Amino acid sequence: MKNRRFLVGLAGVAAVVSYLMWTGVRDSMVYYMTPAELVARIEAEPAFRDVGVKVSGRVVEGSWQRLPGPEHEFRVADLADPGVVFSVRFDDVVPDTFNDRAEVVLEGKFGPGEVFEARTVLTKCGSRYEAAKEDFAT
């Protein structure tokens, strides 16, 4: 008796939570890609230009331009394959930790043009900032 009620309660809560989780995932999921993955995906499937994605890469040194607005333009390269680079436009205030070597996570889409229109720009979180041993050698 006790077990059955316990299981009914468990099943009920599990069903409701799963339903909410399922719709929550459906409505808020975002692809998280590297620049190389995004470029390859768009070549294979041009409609993917209009899908909002998160892209993580590194800002190309010296590419950061501030336009009046506050608007920013910079180029982002793939972490593993620095040959893959694209331009980014962002028309809001960049985070404090942003600079022209920062590792960034962009959220946005290409749309029709060749410039990635970023809706948000995040830099990698502070507490995990660590220098590699080689960084001290210079």
Add this chain to the structure above:
Amino acid sequence: MTTLGEVALWIALPIALWGTVLSFAGGRTGRTDLVLSGERAAYALTFLLALASAGIVAAFLGERYEFWYVASYSNRELDTYFKVAGLWAGQRGSLVFWTLLLSGFASIAVFRNRRRNREFMPYVSGTLLAILSFLLVVLLFAEVNPFERLGFTPANGRGLNPQLQNYWMTIHPPTLYLGFTAFAVPFAFAVSALLTGRLDSRWIAVTRRWILLSWFFLTNGIIFGMRWAYEELGWGGYWFWDPVENASLLPWLTATAFVHSIQIQENRGMLKVWNMCLVVATFLLTIFATFLTRSGLIESVHSFAENLKIAYIFLGFLGAVAGICAVLIIYRLPLLKGESAIQSFVSRESAFLFNNLLFVGIAFAVVWGTLYPLITEGFFGQKINVGPPYYNRVNVPAGLILLALMGVGPVIAWRRASKRNLRKNFALPVAAGIAVAGALLALGVRHWAALSTFAISAFVLTVIVAEFWKGTRARARISGEGRWKSLLNLVGRNRRRWGGYVVHAGVVLVFTGLAGAAFDVAVTQELAPGESVAVRSAFGHEYSLTYESLSHSRPRASAANRENDWRWTALVTVRRGGERLAVMRPERRFYPVMDQSSTEVGIHSTAFEDVYVIPRDVDLESGAERVVFEVKVLPLVPWIWYGGMIVAAGALVSLWPAGVGSGRTAAGGRVPGAAAGQAA
């Protein structure tokens, strides 16, 4: 000092292993000399790890940049207290700190029980020493030794990330770690209960205060973290469902479920298997949190390839602990049978059960969302993230039901509630809830989640106040004491219960504070000195903020070459309805060593709302000193912090030793250890 610390770390490992083996052997054979030796290993470890930690701090204070860890998290110009906090600024130091706290708690547990609960103790110290051994192996062999040398000495360190240069940095991580590590003690007692087969409620009674202590620190740690985010990260929020935040929330969720479900076991002898699972799960989640927080596994599998080694070690440990505990629980299933059954859905058991299912359900949803990128990458080769809307979708309804249960659980009858019990306890609170909902609707509030939060909060608060009122009145009538005296004695007689009510009242305040976010107002405007911006808050207050001037300050002018940061401070006057309230000094800072800038927001708190000013951008080139300000008025945010303090106070009331306070003498009262001494 640093060399001593390094050596101490190496000596600690064999002692921990030795102590583990002796404790388990002593428990098995019943030889007290072995058990005693194992317990002494715990004391020795605390001493050695204190030495190791002191060694790290000494290296920071002594600017010993030949150590990779020191060079990575500090620089010469850094303030002294941030150098001390360097101990927990990064992965390596925080692992040592974690281990130190765990060994400290192990020693306290062993010391306090040196003459009590002898049947449990060998396995308790054995389990704790085994966990310590694991952490020491990680520290020494998983390439995370904080004493690793660079091979050369850089002229200066890389500096501490500006976002960590905030006073909460010195408070928040230790508090959270205290919560994580304190939970190892109840876990060790649970394992001991499984091993010895003494599976009545004894282990819970012994560790109840440890559980509450851990919960107290976890709760405070999370709230301090929210405050840190609110004051330092400068976007006007306090929670972002970031993997690191989620990691700290997960053990809190299961621990909170556990705090409630043990009451059913103690009162009705039910849910024994469930409680075992919860205590194991919570412990695993504290380890998971520690490792997730510092490994970067979730967000950046690619860039942290060298750290995957530690990820595998931790996952292996988690798997091993989960496996061993599962086998033990299955082996002891016959002894874990419930002594009674649920008789009615309308009962306290049922309310508590529902509470537990919801907490675990939320925990599961949070785990799922946090690990979703890894899951989708594993199965489909493509990372997919979920954002705050996902978490809100699940957790807002679940949280609201939990909020309502806080009003139901404490007053509904055990076993089966009668109609009379329901009417007597709930008529007034339900009326209060409906009245608040009606009033808010009439005022034009249409945000359903916020509206429900306020209405349910009114319901719960009425229940709690009525309980205090009834209890005090009954006591005053019987004892003839005055109102206040009988209230104090009432709480003193059953701290756990009344402390719990205080915690609930604090949680209600936190919930209303969170719901205030539905009414945030924000304006962004570029201002020249002398110009103003007006904002109207959700409460209808008219604020006007005037940007007076910009000053470029050099706070450490006396040591011109030793500047940690340069500051541009804006002077902003806040007026409400023409009356001058405050002058704020929001800042932009630049950290030359780190080559990073940071924002220090200006916050003016009133009883009901915060005025929050973010200097988004300072124009330094044209000389016009124009600043882009984002001004937010955030209703009820202060209530989150007040609520947090009330929760902390209630938790303290609940976990305070029964001997202290009520048994105070003119000589200054009894100390907690005295009870143990007298038992001998």
